[in-house]
Amino acid sequence: MTRPDAQPILRMVNIHRTHGRGEAAVHALRGVSLHVRPGELVAVMGPSGSGKSTLLTIAGGLDTATSGETFVEGVPLGSLAGRDLARVRRRSVGYVFQDLNLIPALTAAENVALPRELDGASARQARREAIDALAELGLGDLADRFPDDMSGGQQQRAAIARALIGPRRLVLADEPTGALDSETGEAVLRLLRTRCDAGAAGVLVTHEARHAAWADRVVFLRDGLIVDDTGGQAGAESLLEGAR
């Protein structure tokens, strides 16, 4: 459930992203602004090349905006060095990709525990947290399985568990159901919805309207611009910000 009075976990202000220079320049994002509050699941839709994935990578600090600023839990990402960005990814932001989310050489529990171990937690504590997270998602008995021995849906659920382990409150999911059958995809999205209802914030990039229906709000991108923003906490200001 969205809390309208809560501070946004993710705040993107007038983000521009340009690849290349001169005539070969590609403007992936042109002045995009986006707020996501705790408990809110925002779906981002648009045709191929509209800038959806670029939006997500900038939101999570995997890429740097050409101009504009991104704030995660109030921290401006643009001013952070590589190590500090990594810390943000360990503690604040979780990613779920379309596929190949898990490291094949690690078990499900080890994949989920990875951010915690990288953050300095003891192996025992990290494993305990990971198993708890997996159990919460119905994967408790798969903790010691390798990704090669898990189904696509199970892998995606494990990826979601990793995205939310620890103090992380922001999940960025880039077409997480793209490689799954519809039933499994629905299950993954239900899971994402549940987590957001529990207080996390989520941004979901998707092609499919039925998947976007799980979201509180849908943002439409075209040619790097937000052309529409529906529902939830959308108000005049946010529409105006999106149109700029």
Added chain:
Amino acid sequence: MSGWRPALRIAWREARRHRGRTLLIAALVALPVLVGAFIDVAVRTSELPAEERVRRLMGSTADAYVEIAACPSISEITYLDGRPFPNASCDQDRTDKVDLAALLPPGSTWIETNGGDDFGRLTHGERGLRTSLQQLDTSSPLADGLLRLREGRFPRALGEVALTTEVASALDVVPGDVVTSRQSGQVTVVGVIVEPSCLSCESAWGMPGWVRSPAAASQDAEAGAASVGKASKEQQLYGSQGSFLVDLPDAVDPFRLQHDLLAHGVLLAPRAQMLDPPPPPMDSGSAVDPMGIAIAALVIGFGLIEVCLLAGTAFAVGARRQVRDLGLVAAAGGDARHVRRIVLAQGVVTGLIGSLVALPLVIVVVFLSRPWLERVNGSLMGPLDVRPLELVPMIGVGVLAGLAAAMVPAFTAGRLPVLDALNRRFKSTSLAARWPRIGLILFVAGSGLAGVGSWLWLRAEQGYERTVDGLSVQMTDQMVQVGSYSPGGPSTTRYVALLLTAFALAALGLALLAPTLVATVARAARRLPLSARLGLRDAGRHRHRTGPAVAAIMGAVAGSVALAFWAVADHDFKDRTYQWSLPEGWAQVQVQDSAENPVPVAPGDISGLARELLPVRDVLRASSAAVPLPRSTTGNEPSYSMAWAQPAAGGCPPPDRSGSNGTVGVADSATLALVFGTVPAAVEHGLAEGKAVATDCTLIGHGKIAFLHEGMLQDVVSKTDMPKPITMPAVLAERPRYFGIPSILLPPASLDRFGLIAVPGQPIIVTTRTPTKAEERAFADSLADRYPDATAWVQVERGYQSDDALVLAVLTGACAFVTLVGTAIAVALSAAEARSDHATLLAVGADPRRRRALAMAQAGTVSLLGVGLGVVLGGIVGAAMLGADINRPLLLPWTTLSQIVIGIPLLGVVIAGLCTRSRLPMVRRME
């Protein structure tokens, strides 16, 4: 440690998932561990434990080792390398014989262990061999452990003999066969043995008394002294240098006995003392050779770099394949450190695997190579000696080698942007774009510095030469030597350091340039046939694996080429400056008695024998002018000393810096025939006028020659005391210089004037052609038979002989090995990475043999590039080294270069073709 835990976990799991690559890297990393551990175990095993050392010296059962010293009394006994030596000084050596029975306690028994210094020719059928003839009572328990039986048994009676394996093999005999010698007559071979500390020794062992003259043998037979081991009273008296193994009665204190025997000049070393000898009185000076250490460090370092480059190729490929995983780690919150650790951890894991496999393997290798090691060492090794505390650090070496190999791929992976890693994009970073420029600068700087260093060194050498005197005196206790001074040269440490730095810069520069050069060459692929085009483009696109492989090949080839430059130049120098003793093919005969005095041998004594076995034109000899010296009471010094020629003031400059001045001969008919053949009229006239003859223009100046003899140097204590050489008028009749033929000839009538005598030399065989080695050996054996009581040998002058061909072959082989390994790694990894491309080729209708052609093209690209760069670098190194050398010219080693440039890449291409399957795989296009 927390950051390393997931990295090590991933590394271990990845190692198990990709066993082929892991084994390849582990094998490469294990090489230095294997070599280091092998050397350690082999050296330790060849170091004998005290018990074995003592067993070889004094058998298994003797209580003491006894030796009769040359002096009548001994002050103390010192030990050197575990052997006792008498510390004594006396004005004259002992002449009496020692009654051992009287000196040793009643009930003592002993055997003599150095019975005789006889040599003799043993024959068996057509075969013959000159061997040492040893006498030892092998039936006594005291002899147990001195020799090792290989076949048959030890001799127990006269008429029986045991041969060492070398002799048995040369004569082709087995136990039961009969061999013959002049000293023993016919004897039966009962055993084949080895001397534990001299595996190559050629000796025959029989009971005491088996080696004697026929007259002595029949005398013994008449006297009934046939019982072995019970010598007559006379035979119990022993002269100096005799050595024995003694069994003492139990109640005897050997240390007290040792003390008592000192006054009699008898050394007794109890077994307990031999096992734990006191330290020597002063450091015997195990000299540490800094140059040797530097060279060893250079070779080891170079080997490790090669291993790291070759293994680094495989690591680079692994990191590429793993890049998305590394991106996932970064997306999960890992920073560059965490990413690097994952790649470095794989270096640690493979290094550990390689080391742990190598160490037990070393023990097996040492065990299996023991016979070869013993043959090389020349003695039996002790029990296998594995010292874990010395081997465990080798594991560290392996781990470090793995780490070093993974270093560059790790840092490259750490610098890759997260998004690029996730999308498997490998964009060139600004730093990567700068490498070629940096490489070029380093290469140019290194090459320039090499040239400068070489020039500075050459200048220093040339300047040093000019300050040297032409004559110097070397003083020792016994003699004064006068000759031309050969200076060592200026201090070279800084020039060596400068050149090594230059070479390292140039090598590093080329290594950094290698990937760019690969890409540049790949751009030229447009006009090539399809397979070559694909192979070149693949090499260019995947510089991460071809670059290190090319650099590794370049390093090995550069080293081989540089050494080849040196070897060829050195061969030329030594060949040019070789001092011929005689004209090519002529042979010098030498016959010496046991005191190493020349035995007078007239040409006619051996002429018939020589004409039978050698291509002889004539047998001559030269007479030398010498001064008679008083014979010393020891009788061991020569009775005369040669005169020698001096460079004459006003003579022509010497052709090279090395060179003896030549001996002074007497112009008798035999010497003139040897020197001139047909004597020139000018020489005859000069001799008739009482003039000397010089055959070397450096020895005659202003119509005079100069010479010295040792008698003139008795009172010389410093250079200022040097007497003026004797001069006399002379004529010049130039002949090529041979130091075995006199350079100055004095008229016979002039000898008395200078207090000289004519001493006939040993025969010189003038041949019609150079004898073969077999002819030389046959004549030497026959000569030894002609003079059984002396040491006789013949030396054929064959000119400068070197084993450079072997050295160059080894260099080329080493170079080929590294090239083939580097090429194989690059091609194999390419095949693994390009499976999907091969599937595409199959799908579009390519002939399955295309895969083989691709592999051959890739092999050719990598090996040619590596060899080409290596030749360039090696040429720079070789030119710089030789540029600083005032003696050795810069010559191109054409044979080695053509083998390396043409032969090795060709071999690589052929092997790639033979080892590549011609089937194209059908796999998923997307992996």
